Amino acid sequence: MNEEHQERLTHYLAAFIEEMVGNGVDEVVISPGSRSTPLALLFAHHPKVKTYINVDERSAAFFALGMAKAQNKPVALLCSSGTAGANYYPAIIEARYSRIPLIVLTADRPHELREVGAPQAIDQIDLYGKHVKWSTDMALPEMTPSMLRYARSSAARGVSISKVHPQGPVHFNFPFREPLIPDLNKVEFSDVHGKKVHHGDVHLSPELVEELQQKLSGCERGLIICGPGINQDAVSSIAEFAKRYGMPIVADPLSFLRSGEHDKEHVMDAYDTFLRIDELKEALRPDAVIRFGAMPVSKALMLFLKDCDDIPTWIVSKGEDWQDPTARGTDYIHCSERLFCESFMGLPSREGSWMRKWKDVNIGTKELLLQGHREWDEGQAVHQLLQHLPEKAALFVSNSMPIRDVDTFFFTNDLSQSIYANRGANGIDGVVSTALGMSVKHDPMYLLIGDLAFFHDLNGLLTARKYQLNMTIIVMNNNGGGIFSYLPQAKEPDHFEDLFGTPMDLEFAHAAKLYGAGFIQVTAEEEFLPALEEADQRRGINIIEVMTNREINVANHRKLWNFVSREMTTRENGDQFDSSYQ
Incomplete structure (x- = not known):
């Protein structure tokens, strides 16, 4: 019986994987676990599939998201049963709202072990709700011709749905009975696959x-x-x-x-x-x-x-x-x-x-921004970073203040540079892992991030060390949530620091040492560009921690905006804009 079970398990999942690969999914990020063993072994056995192992499910999901974002093609994501899949949720939400194709594969207990108190068993049906484009609870493995066609059809359908606009994540939930080991000696993957979905552009009549x-x-x-x-x-x-x-x-x-x-x-x-x-x-x-x-x-x-x-x-x-x-x-x-x-x-x-x-107006504003921005702060650092980026560089930007400073100081240029961010749900979780996922395909790769977001995803650096990824990380450390200082909450000093400022007083040099990254701390303007140049000379992960002050940063930004507003208003009054434009 075990031999028959193993044969069914092997051929059913091999057909599914073969069809996925045939439809363009040739990379998978795997979070290790027991129940997902059959899929994990078969993915690793496929000669055309590149596997990445990440033990932290939340980091793994954002890493896959970054890979898919960089290539604009689906990447698979595999985990075991239970709460492992729940840790994928933040990245799946981001993929849904930023329209990134992900193929999410969760292993599950068979139907007879659901809702009976079995270990690592939760209700995984429609686990991600409306945040995936399509979800299916796959049938238990069989190897009749009709079931092998079902496995192939399901794979082609899921990949197609993830790629058709608006792109987004899909979810396959796979129930498996024990034993969980497929027979790899009986698998011969081929380039022949029977189902291909073709997508065309929508034309206007x-x-x-x-x-x-x-x-x-x-x-x-x-x-x-x-x-x-x-x-x-x-x-x-x-x-x-x-x-x-x-x-x-x-x-x-x-x-x-x-x-x-x-x-x-x-x-x-x-x-x-x-x-x-x-x-x-x-x-x-x-x-x-x-x-x-x-x-x-x-x-x-x-x-x-x-x-x-x-x-x-x-x-x-x-x-x-x-x-x-x-x-x-x-x-x-x-x-x-x-x-x-x-x-x-x-x-x-x-x-x-x-x-x-x-x-x-645009030219005058840029001139005034550069003329009025003289004091060293986060905005000045971002402006210098953007000027430093080389040809074909990719910069991933964290949410909150970093993306807003980039919006202000990223001026038009003729270089082939790409700016990315997770603007689907606009969260600060998983930023390090997403950028590292992108670094698999982009070189040189830079990440601009605040200290809170960096702390939120430090675990992502483990993947960088494991796969010898290359990226320069610029951490704007203002010891807390800088963007809250611009909001009305900042006028409530009694509880502002505890509830919104949230200072952590962390020394990121220790994190760099833990994960084997290069580290430079910058405390003054004259140290920043040399730090960037030094990091450019080293492969691997390099962390540049820029020490800033939240209060000074807010004051400088407001002073700059007021200066530009005052000067542009003076120019308007001296040469009235014609609002009719006849």
Whole structure:
């Protein structure tokens, strides 16, 4: 009986894995455990599957997320039964909202051992609820022709669902009876797989193109907004579309539009600062908005758009997910960004006073940001880091203050640089592991992170040592949650530090030693660039801890914003902006 069971187990799971690999899933991150043994051994046995072992399930899930994000292709994730799968939850939520394809495989007890007090048995059916695109409780292993076809069909279906827009995670729950050891001697994986799902781009009908073309022709003050999640193959098309219609592009740092070889003449990169200035808002008010990707990080932009509640707003998205946090959308257009732009290239290029005004304001704001930002603080460090990044560098940015400083100081350039962040759920958990997952495919790789987020995911550094990954980590250590100092809570001094500031008083040099990483502590401006240069010369993980002060940092930021606002207002009063743009 055990021999028959082993044969069923082996061929059923081999068929599933073979179909997954045939559909493009050739990397799997494994969190070791007993119940997942059959899948783990067969994945390791497959000659075309690269396996990564991570004993911390939360870190493992974010590591897989980073790998999938870097390649824009599904990565598998495997764990045992019980609470192991629950530790995947934060990364699965991030994958759902940032549209990253993950194939989540959880091992489970067979049906007769569920809800009867068996060890490491929890209810794993629909474990991740609505945070996965699709979930299935797989049948127990059998090897009849119909069941082998079922295993293959399920694999192809799950991979396809994860890849179709909007991309996202899917969940396979596998019940296994003991014994759990497959017969690897009876497995011969082949390149032949029977099921392939083909995905095509969504095109606009000629009638819709004509209707939208007429609306575009009458648009004098159009504004393009580009957020995270835009396909990189659409960047040049968006830039050409903006030039054709004389529209400024408000480009989030995660949109891939601020750097690269494409035309950046219409790209605005200082809007988070100048849209805080009330005296400018009316002059910059558009008569139509076209949005690509998710909503940018800038709160100033969000507030600006909330005041534009009576203008047409087109939201272009390849998938049918709803990307409209301001609820100002009037037209929701399901089409790839590239094909949308290419559908409207019939008119000759135009540029009037509207486009010139946005350019003047953007250029003036950048000049003032650099002129007024003289004191050493986190913003200055981020600006120097961004200038230091070499060609083809990738920078992963943590949420809270780091991403906001990057939004302020990442100016357009012609280098092939990529900025990434976990902006799906905007959390600070799993940031180290996600960046390390990306480092598998990106070199050179940098991570900009705050001390709280770094502490949150120190365990991720174990994977870096195990697989000899290379990354420079810049930790902004202001001894607590710096972003809370900008919020109203900061005015409640009696309990602010305990509840929000949360100082940890940690010495990260000890963490670096624990995981075998290089370490440099920076306490003054003149030490920072030499530290970056030194780290660039060493392979492996290098940690640069930049010591900062929360109170000084907040004061400097507000002083800078006030300086820019005052100077730009003076310029406006001296040369009135024409808000009619006739």
